[in-house]
Amino acid sequence: MARVYNFSAGPSMLPEPVLEIARDQLLEYGCSGQSVMEMSHRSSTFDAIIKDTEAALRRVLNIPDNYKVGFIQGGASTQFAMVPMNLMTTGHADYIVTGNFSNRAAKEAAKFGQVDVVASSKDKNFTYIPDPDTIAYTPGASYVHICENNTIFGTRYTKLPQVPGVPLVADMSSCILSRPTDVSQYGLIYFGVQKNVAPAGMAIAIVREDLLGNAGPAVPDMLNYKTLIDADSMYNTPPCWCIYMTGLVLDWIENQVGGLAEMEKRNNAKAAVLYDYLDSQEFYKNPVEKEFRSIMNVTFTSPTPELDKKFCAEAAAAGFVNLKGHRLVGGMRASIYNAMPAEGVAKLVQFMEDFRKANA
Numbered sequence: 001m002a003r004v005y006n007f008s009a010g011p012s013m014l015p016e017p018v019l020e021i022a023r024d025q026l027l028e029y030g031c032s033g034q035s036v037m038e039m040s041h042r043s044s045t046f047d048a049i050i051k052d053t054e055a056a057l058r059r060v061l062n063i064p065d066n067y068k069v070g071f072i073q074g075g076a077s078t079q080f081a082m083v084p085m086n087l088m089t090t091g092h093a094d095y096i097v098t099g100n101f102s103n104r105a106a107k108e109a110a111k112f113g114q115v116d117v118v119a120s121s122k123d124k125n126f127t128y129i130p131d132p133d134t135i136a137y138t139p140g141a142s143y144v145h146i147c148e149n150n151t152i153f154g155t156r157y158t159k160l161p162q163v164p165g166v167p168l169v170a171d172m173s174s175c176i177l178s179r180p181t182d183v184s185q186y187g188l189i190y191f192g193v194q195k196n197v198a199p200a201g202m203a204i205a206i207v208r209e210d211l212l213g214n215a216g217p218a219v220p221d222m223l224n225y226k227t228l229i230d231a232d233s234m235y236n237t238p239p240c241w242c243i244y245m246t247g248l249v250l251d252w253i254e255n256q257v258g259g260l261a262e263m264e265k266r267n268n269a270k271a272a273v274l275y276d277y278l279d280s281q282e283f284y285k286n287p288v289e290k291e292f293r294s295i296m297n298v299t300f301t302s303p304t305p306e307l308d309k310k311f312c313a314e315a316a317a318a319g320f321v322n323l324k325g326h327r328l329v330g331g332m333r334a335s336i337y338n339a340m341p342a343e344g345v346a347k348l349v350q351f352m353e354d355f356r357k358a359n360a
């Protein structure tokens with residue numbers, strides 16, 4: 001067996017100790033005589049799994065009691081629709097567009113009411129984040145929506161919009177659990193789990209209680225936060241395996257890493273190795289304004305598209321896979337989520353330097 005360093009933006013690496021536990025429990029979970037993949041979601045064994053997973057998420061993220069948690073199928077993209085369907089009570093909402101996903105979220109929301117794009121960084125190809133303090137927000141907006149870490153463009157917010165009386169809604173798909181988060185700053189947080197949490201197939205929403213229960217009568221039950229959350233995420237058959245894997249990853253963060261403050265230290269250190277290298281030479285370039293550089297997704301280009309292609313091919317052959325940048329940006333992107341070991345980043349930088357010397 002030769003495991004590669006997988007720099008994919010998602011689905012992405014899972015911590016090896018987590019995969020080992022999943023392997024050991026694959027045929028029989030506990031003394032249940034069956035796999036989690038096979039068991040009834042109504043069984044007491046699975047009931048304990050989902051309850052323990054939610055409790056762990058609450059501990060790790062320090063989620064206040066007045067927030068509810070929902071495990072929801074359909075990924076982050078379904079959340080683009082669920083947010084306006086459930087929260088756009090005044091008929092309009094503000095969106096800040098800082099990349100592909102926030103743009104898609106805004107377009108989806110416009111099907112349900114008026115969307116005001118109050119700021120955008122499109123003018124500089126999404127290489128920065130607009131200053132949230134100088135934005136003219138729309139009076140009476142139901143919420144302000146942001147994408148906190150821009151997976152494709154490699155940027156992240158360094159401060160949050162704070163609009164008195166208007167809930168902040170954040171897509172945190174590519175940064176959740178990468179560092180401590182003050183959940184009380186948000187009305188709703190959502191994330192697809194396949195970047196930093198679990199295998200693909202689920203999103204998690206963390207919703208302030210008072211924002212629930214306002215969906216109109218035409219909203220399908222399966223897209224109604226209140227219906228799903230009132231049923232403890234078991235309105236229908238939930239993504240049982242994904243929930244189980246989420247629990248294992250949370251246990252790894254809590255008991256092996258030592259919590260989110262330590263996770264953040266590790267992530268900052270990994271990103272610094274890569275950015276320091278990028279800043280130390282002229283062959284590779286990172287287009288993002290330094291202040292807004294993502295800790296999770298690091299983009300860079302070599303001098304030509306031909307060299308980019310050669311880089312990705314040779315990197316893959318050397319065991320560094322999925323480094324090709326998103327088609328909207330080109331070049332390369334190294335996604336260095338929680339599960340990417342520091343050693344993987346150090347070895348990538350060594351590979352980059354060898355490639356530079358051979359091709360400069």
Ligand SMILES: *Cc1c(COP(=O)(O)O)cnc(C)c1O
Nearest residue numbers: 075076077101151171173174192
């Ligand atoms: C990956 C990603 C999405 C899309 O997630 P799906 O689960 O595939 O719908 C949305 N937003 C962000 C920030 C992402 O990184």
